[in-house]
Amino acid sequence: MIYIGDIMKKYNLFIFNLVYVVSMEILFKLFTFKNIFSTSTITMLLFSIAISLILSLIETMFKNTLINKIISIVLTFIVWLLITAQFVYYQYYDTIFSIYSLFHGAQVFGFLDSIISVILINIIPILLLLIPFVVFLICIKNLNFERKEKMVYLINVGLIMALYGISMICVNTFDKNKTYSQKNLYYMVHVPKLAVRDFGVLTEMRLDLQRTIFGFEEQIVTNSNKTDEKKEEVKEVKYHKVEINFDELIENEKNKTIKSMHEYFKNVDASKYNEYTGMFEGKNLIVIVAEAFHTMAINKDLTPTLYKLYNEGFQFTNFYTPVYYVSTSDGEYVSLTSLLPKEGTWSMSESSNVYFPYVYGNLFSKYGYNARAYHDGVYTYYNRNKSLPNMGYKYKACYGGLNINCGVWPQSDVEMMEKSIPEYINDDKFVTYYMTVSGHLRYTYIGNSMSTKNKKYVIDLPYSEAIQAYLAAQIELDKALELLLKELEENNKLDDTVIAISADHWPYGLKENLNDYMSYNNYIDEKFDIHKNSFILWNNKMEKSVKVTKYASSLDILPTILNLFNVEYDSRLLMGRDILSDSEGLIIFNDRSWITSYGRYDAVTEEFTPYKENIDSYYVDKINKIVYDKFLMSKLIIENNYYKKVLKNVS
Secondary structure, eight states: OOOHHHHHHHHHHHHHHHHHHHHHHHHHHHHHHSOOOSHHHHHHHHHHHHHHHHHHHHTTOSSOHHHHHHHHHHHHHHHHHHHHHHHHHHHHHSSOOOHHHHTSOGGGTOOHHHHHHHHHHTHHHHHHHHHHHHHHHHHGGGSOOOOOOHHHHHHHHHHHHHHHHHHHHHHTTTTTTSTTOHHHHHHTOOOHHHHHHHHOHHHHHHHHHHHHHHOOOOOOOOOOOOOOHHHHHTTTOOBSOOOOOHHHHHHHOOOHHHHHHHHHHHTSOOOBOOTTTTTTTTOEEEEEEETTOOGGGOOTTTOHHHHHHHHHSEEETTEEOOOOTTHHHHHHHHHHHSOOOOTTSOHHHHGGGSOOTTSHHHHHHTTTOEEEEEEEEETTGGGHHHHHHHTTOEEEEETBEEOSOTTSSSOOHHHHHHHHHHHHTTOSSEEEEEEOOTTOSOOSSSSOHHHHHTGGGTTTSSSOHHHHHHHHHHHHHHHHHHHHHHHHHHTTOSTTEEEEEEESSOOGGGGGGHHHHHHHTTOOOHHHHTTEEOOEEEETTOSSOEEEOSOEEGGGHHHHHHHHHTOOOOGGGSSSOOTTSSSOOOEEOTTSOEEETTEEEETTTTEEEESSSSOOTTHHHHHHHHHHHHHHHHHHHHHTTHHHHHTTTOO
């Protein structure tokens, strides 16, 4: 006969592991998603119980209890470290880091001083996350690490299998008809942020590791929302598309994934020509992705050049620059390719061996343009030395051909302009891309050379040091643009050059001063408003500014510019849409949240806030499906080098 006391003695390690894992997961969910009272918590608890059993088995494998104790300390520490690290990363980037990023260098956490600042701001939650581990260290001498009988292990294995089975029942039952149901997140969709919400940190990281090792293929569902283009073609409406015989491609394709992609793109509506098509045809193009650029940096007195360009060019009043999984690199990737980044990897880096016909360098080169790219950061950072040449640019950066003062941080955009402009200013036609760095965090007067350099311009402003230092850093960008306009004018190229400026992401270096940031910009909703931004698109010959109210994002920049230059491309193969066309605006965020003219949807809370009345009850599901497809197709384009396959017989 087994007494309760014997059971407690036998399973006290499991009980402790259970309390430990559950408390860590509950605390994480509470601090990040602000809600633990949901059906997803049930699933998370079931997975946590199974994980606790597995830990207990591993921690009693050996006859030597000292070895078991050491293993237990290591595993318990790893659990604490992973969950705490994910919490800090989430507070910093509003997303979850992947196994891929974890093993690919320091860019996972970027800049140590900023991370320390985030830790200090969130010190109470972090200390609460530390408590279970401290309790473990205190109680370790009273835990039973003795090796158990074989029957006990068999029972535990049986319990783990039973728990897994019950977990799968929940996964396959809760909200099973939703695009981001637990079933889809577990089997068919890779959305780490939503998976953590539903399954917990440890289970999501296990899924991520499993998919990294063994690969992962998401489900493809053909788009059925196509409108009838033929009726409009009778009216001689022109579309941005090339002649692709999708029917023939579908008929001859044996690969199931590629065939499904053909079917999807066949049913995507192409963008129409519009009144702005060809407005900048034949002109030179300078594209700038400005580090942490934001509307607040546009100031008549502090940044007169930015102010001039914004107020004399296109004004996109509902423009957003969402931050994605790999911050700057993903922001750059979205802007340059009009594709959404692939979760769990570095899309810009991974694209280095993929054919990109519709990026500025490769496309404009076919029209006789010389294509160059510059970055005042390190040449090899994020593997730009591979990705940018693949996009058709002759590329230079710090320690890679750009001879500026690379020993300061951040480096000067002005110096980058001084060294680079002479290399292309005399070309008949040029397309030049800049990835700036002067606006980079951290926004203080100690450790930020650009903020210190321009401190005198902002020190008397009635703002916090962080806001002042941010504005000071952006002044360097403004000075660089002032120099650029001056050189273009002196070389008679100003009228024939278009300048496009956007951000890689919002200045999340100000997240540690979020209240100041929100107050300065009159923002209300932290979830969405912080990403609202400006996209500058300017040419000196524009007779008046053009105000555009359509909802748009950095995903839409490339097709918008291609339309203005009237270069041949197929708009169906890009995920963004020409902002100046009549297509519906759609802003997509990293966690599958979105904004349209009809309302905004928070994918984490599953809450839809309508902007209009009498919206179709199926509208949210419809847009969720569109967003899902765009993420999936973006991923498959890279994984399958799809552009090369679909355009191989197109002139």
